[in-house]
Amino acid sequence: MDSARKLAAGGRCRGGGSRIKDIGAALGNVEALPNQRSRFAAFAFLLQRCANSKALCDGRLIHAHLTRHNYDTSTYLANWVVKMYGDCGSLAEARAVVDCLPNANAYSWNILIKAYCKNGLCRQAVECFYKMQRCGIAPTHVSFVSVLEACASMAALEEGKLIHAAAVKAGYEGHVVVGTALLNLYGKCGSLEDARIVFRQMPNRDVVTWSAMITACAQNGHGKEALEWYNRMEENGIRANQFTFVSALDACASLAALEQGQKIHTSVVLYGYERQAIVGTALVHMYGKCRRLEDARRVFDQLHQRDVVCWGAMITACAQNGHGKEALNLFSRMQSDGFKANHITYASALDACASLAALEKGQELHASIVDSGLEGETGIGNALVDMYGKCGNLKDARTVFSRMRHRDLVSWNAMIGACAQNGHGEEALDFFHQMRSKGVKPDHLTFLSILTACKHAGKVDEARQYFVSINENHGIAQTRGHYMCLIDILGRAGRLDDAEDLIKNMPLECGASCLQSLR
């Protein structure tokens, strides 16, 4: 209905925003303006409108008009045309304009580099950065910022380091935005030490710099350090904004640091961000990880606007806290509210089915996943294997696993776990050997399934060998679960002396909790 109305109004292209009703009349009006300065301003305005509403067809008409009326000698107007094509997602046309421009300047190239970045064509963005220099245009601080963003998206550390050196040489080392882009690059590349060095050496830092530092720590598994930076930022009198809060809450979630999370929540409310979708989602996520489902729900219910991401956070919070039924209810409500499930919300709903052993509901979801064409997603395949395994349907778990195009550690763990939990110990070990031969590194969960598989297959000595190898060959610390499983195996085999020896040699904190469980 809505699109029909747009068509009736004369819209020819897809996209939102406010359109120019009659482009021909608009161009005529511009031509009637008394001087070149006002005509240029008006053309720029029209191109900007097209860019904002992604009206590519109208934009092309304006471009054609400019060419026909010899305005194409103006680099300024050409740059607006480049921006329009870039914002409309037509990178080839944007590129062609720059390539044909006799007097392309730094703006022309910077707009093009940014357009490539925005459309995920990072390699082309980097190539443009070098091309502009071959064309004799020196990169500005904006060029560096955009090209560093491209490197960050690709996690291209070596390329980024070369550009870092070039930025220093060009005298942009002390520039706050360039510095923040460098910090972000190192964070995204997992090189936290480089991020810290950049931060320390920056002469000026603003709230964006601090937030980027908190994000870099939070996203590299250094939640504690992220919160230290957050506190230090407050001490420095820098006022946090929604970005800062989201990153700090992410750190709290990863640490399950409820108290710190609650403190940040208080500040979020104080600054008026609580009902904002992204901040609210971060709060829901944090409370979910801290096992405070009621608090998560309170935030979720108060959000002004919900998107599929915050629905996903709430559904996951339920699924992971033993409220599978509520997770599935929310999943249905999300769809009746008009949001289409994606691979993440499907995975959480399957997770809920797995925890409820709700095979029928899981099969129903599987059918919708096939219909929506998401079956090929690795995360979906993993969740399906896990769901079928936990629902006792090993046959379908095998089928889904065998059809997966790409298998990661989680896929192998799900398959090995499915076999082990359903009493197919030998098959689990067979999958484990296949996994090893494909070069996939096992983790502590893999070994928990392997020990369970040994239990079912009655392989006592193999279990001991696997147990020792967890630490000796794979450098993974044995968990309480590993100990419990092996003690159980030894106990069932009547090897009580061995079980007792194992308990005696356990790390203290692990042993105490094991003994408690045994009693």
Add this chain to the structure above:
DNA sequence: GTAGGGTTAG
């Protein structure tokens, strides 16, 4: 009179 950095769910 154009271009720039940091955020959310599995």
